[in-house]
Amino acid sequence: MSKKTMLAALAVSSLLPLSQAQAADYLIDTEGQHAFIQFKISHLGFSYILGAFEDFSGGFSYDPDDLASSSVNVEVDVSSLNSNHAERDKHILSDDFLDAAEYPRATFESTGFESTGEGEGKLTGELTLHGVTNEITMDVKHIGGGEDPWGGYRNGFEGTTTLELADYDIDMSKFPPVMRELELYVILEGIRQ
Numbered sequence: 001m002s003k004k005t006m007l008a009a010l011a012v013s014s015l016l017p018l019s020q021a022q023a024a025d026y027l028i029d030t031e032g033q034h035a036f037i038q039f040k041i042s043h044l045g046f047s048y049i050l051g052a053f054e055d056f057s058g059g060f061s062y063d064p065d066d067l068a069s070s071s072v073n074v075e076v077d078v079s080s081l082n083s084n085h086a087e088r089d090k091h092i093l094s095d096d097f098l099d100a101a102e103y104p105r106a107t108f109e110s111t112g113f114e115s116t117g118e119g120e121g122k123l124t125g126e127l128t129l130h131g132v133t134n135e136i137t138m139d140v141k142h143i144g145g146g147e148d149p150w151g152g153y154r155n156g157f158e159g160t161t162t163l164e165l166a167d168y169d170i171d172m173s174k175f176p177p178v179m180r181e182l183e184l185y186v187i188l189e190g191i192r193q
Helices: 003-021 086-092
Strands: 024-028 036-043 047-053 056-062 071-077 105-117 120-129 132-147 153-164 181-192
Touching (some): 024 153, 056 181, 132 181
Antiparallel strands (some): 036 181, 056 071, 105 120, 132 153, 153 181
């Protein structure tokens, strides 16, 4: 190998860690109530049930110059579901629906991201719920990023997707078809580590 070729190879290899180092890791800020996992489902076609999972954790990696390398992972305590009605929550968490005793955790791990415009894109990943794993696609938007008043650095995103409950072996056949899908809305604000 010539000296020129060796120097070129060393130069290229020295750039690789620099490009990877630009991606920053963020811890989702659940303690400050700046992150939410919420859902909306029709109630018999007459109104909606709104709720949230209040106990979750995770993080994401974000590089605005290399969006394809961005990633996110979240773990949810299913029993933290809250729809502001204790008896309904108990029923949703029973083995009629989510069976939280058998499947106490839901997880999401991203597998890819495709930009669709300035600060927007499609995030794909594997969602495990009720013991079933499916690939989903979430529409994602960058809300903003920058320094906070406490000397940290933050970035925030919102995402939406629709889930077919039958895809997760959740039987909604007793209910009108309009109740067989659920809208998921997620806000993740992270603190750079």
